[in-house]
Amino acid sequence: MSTMNAQLPGVFYRRPSPEQAPFIEEGGTVEPGQLVALIEVMKTFNEVKADRSGIISKFLLGDGDEVEAGQGIVEVDEA
Amino acid sequence: MTKRSRILVANRGEIAVRIVRACHTAGHEAVAVYSDTDKNARWVRMADEALHIGGSPAAKSYLNTDSILEAAKYAEVDAVHPGYGFLSENAAFARAVTTAGFTFIGPPPEVIELMGDKASARSAATAAGVPVVPGSRPVTDTDDAVRVAEEIGYPILVKAAAGGGGRGIRPVRDATQLTEVFAGARAEAQSAFGDGTAYLERALPRARHVEVQLLADHHGNLVHLFERDCSVQRRRQKLLEEAPAPDLDEHTRNELGEAAKRLGEHVGYRNAGTVEFLVDPDGRFYFIEMNTRVQVEHPITEAITGVDLVAEQLRIADGASLSLTQDAARHSGAAVELRINAEDPDNDFLPTPGEITSFEAPGGPGVRLDTALTRGEQISPFYDSLIAKLVCWGADRRQAYARARQALSEFRVEGVANTIPLHRELIDDRELSEGPVHTTWLEERT
Numbered sequence: 238m239s240t241m242n243a244q245l246p247g248v249f250y251r252r253p254s255p256e257q258a259p260f261i262e263e264g265g266t267v268e269p270g271q272l273v274a275l276i277e278v279m280k281t282f283n284e285v286k287a288d289r290s291g292i293i294s295k296f297l298l299g300d301g302d303e304v305e306a307g308q309g310i311v312e313v314d315e316a
Numbered sequence: 317m318t319k320r321s322r323i324l325v326a327n328r329g330e331i332a333v334r335i336v337r338a339c340h341t342a343g344h345e346a347v348a349v350y351s352d353t354d355k356n357a358r359w360v361r362m363a364d365e366a367l368h369i370g371g372s373p374a375a376k377s378y379l380n381t382d383s384i385l386e387a388a389k390y391a392e393v394d395a396v397h398p399g400y401g402f403l404s405e406n407a408a409f410a411r412a413v414t415t416a417g418f419t420f421i422g423p424p425p426e427v428i429e430l431m432g433d434k435a436s437a438r439s440a441a442t443a444a445g446v447p448v449v450p451g452s453r454p455v456t457d458t459d460d461a462v463r464v465a466e467e468i469g470y471p472i473l474v475k476a477a478a479g480g481g482g483r484g485i486r487p488v489r490d491a492t493q494l495t496e497v498f499a500g501a502r503a504e505a506q507s508a509f510g511d512g513t514a515y516l517e518r519a520l521p522r523a524r525h526v527e528v529q530l531l532a533d534h535h536g537n538l539v540h541l542f543e544r545d546c547s548v549q550r551r552r553q554k555l556l557e558e559a560p561a562p563d564l565d566e567h568t569r570n571e572l573g574e575a576a577k578r579l580g581e582h583v584g585y586r587n588a589g590t591v592e593f594l595v596d597p598d599g600r601f602y603f604i605e606m607n608t609r610v611q612v613e614h615p616i617t618e619a620i621t622g623v624d625l626v627a628e629q630l631r632i633a634d635g636a637s638l639s640l641t642q643d644a645a646r647h648s649g650a651a652v653e654l655r656i657n658a659e660d661p662d663n664d665f666l667p668t669p670g671e672i673t674s675f676e677a678p679g680g681p682g683v684r685l686d687t688a689l690t691r692g693e694q695i696s697p698f699y700d701s702l703i704a705k706l707v708c709w710g711a712d713r714r715q716a717y718a719r720a721r722q723a724l725s726e727f728r729v730e731g732v733a734n735t736i737p738l739h740r741e742l743i744d745d746r747e748l749s750e751g752p753v754h755t756t757w758l759e760e761r762t
Binding site: 248302 | 373
């Protein structure tokens with residue numbers, strides 16, 4: 238298992254908008270480059286993409302939580 | 317509100333500092349609010365009382381109506397000033413403030429609602445005899461789109477009804493291109509905004525963005541305080557603004573002012589507001605939208621008219637008459653505002669939160685710096701990127717630019733990349749200083 242960390246500080250979102258489904262659920266499979274979350278920094282939205290393949294075992298942050306650069310955001314069971 | 321009131325400043329940053337100053341100048345008390353991050357901020361230190369309203373993300377503090385109302389009740393304020401951004405154009409917030417027994421320092425909630433909706437704002441403008449950009453009802457298929465486009469005239473923009481902030485717009489030059497892109501544009505709108513409704517609007521190439529400042533009291537007085545040119549934009553975000561609009565003939569200036577007043581009167585406007593227009597190279601103008609609040613760029617109007625707009629907002633909310641009539645409104649000289657943002661112009665304007673390690677403010681005649689920041693403070697990732705607004709006035713445009721050039725040479729902000737170097741370049745740009753420029757000038761230039 239490994240942890241993906243935030244590259245930027247800001248506000249963390251798991252979905253494109255409040256009414257829409259999350260980019261990926263816990264238990265879902267990801268490939269490198271796949272969009273998993275957004276971090277809002279100064280009103281701009283930055284995409285968080287998977288840098289490895291595997292199964293998302295746990296999100297360490299909830300929608301709308303504040304996040305610091307370098308903070309763990311998601312745990313991945315690597316394939 | 318009474319002669320000496322307590323006013324809750326429901327905002328942060330430079331505009332909170334600006335409002336606290338205006339409250340004190342008018343003899344009122346100012347109550348500040350702050351999030352976790354802003355505990356030791358300048359407006360908090362300046363206010364007579366300050367209340368914590370929640371976590372750093374705006375949704376948990378400055379956008380939280382309940383927390384702000386609770387603060388207002390606890391501090392026993394008389395009125396709430398929303399500033400710009402956050403809840404300033406939220407009709408439900410304005411209504412909640414009023415229902416809770418406080419004065420909302422802004423227009424009536426129903427006016428915020430009316431002007432906040434693109435379609436109803438357009439209808440109101442048309443009803444007031446103010447020209448709008450030729451456009452259409454929603455169009456559903458390609459044949460329909462081609463028919464409607466013929467009526468409007470090319471070039472046109474295909475716009476997603478649910479889009480905003482410059483997103484969901486496709487420029488189209490003729491029927492062939494419209495046929496090619498229309499279905500795709502609708503599909504894109506559906507996937508991006510969850511709504512595939514599209515409409516067409518005439519594109520106005522090389523148009524300028526010119527807006528008119530209004531003030532209206534509760535005694536039937538409504539004045540315009542001339543115009544600002546906000547054509548220097550990047551992705552529809554303003555970077556540099558000027559007042560008055562350079563090279564605008566007196567006839568067009570008067571027509572714009574009168575059109576803005578007609579709209580204000582038609583909708584029963586109160587307090588400070590701005591009517592935005594596009595002005596084409598032939599001097600024809602079209603309404604785009606109305607901002608029902610004080611704007612970021614209000615100081616350049618203050619610089620050329622000598623009117624303190626926030627003080628007027630407080631007077632109006634207090635039930636007093638405006639301090640001037642239209643006949644008494646004058647403008648003198650020229651002013652330019654440079655937005656210094658924590659963004660890296662060399663790296664696609666990437667936001668640059670972080671600590672300000674050095675801060676040296678400029679000065680001199682005609683130079684005003686509105687900011688909440690200083691050395692050692694953090695630029696937070698949670699809010700917008702504005703570090704400071706540098707406002708320079710001169711007896712004419714040439715002197716305003718010369719003072720801005722000097723002020724920029726003195727201004728030092730270190731620790732984070734910012735837009736000062738870009739402004740140094742812009743202020744020396746011959747095309748800009750010979751002006752006017754249009755809204756896509758900067759993007760075409762870089």
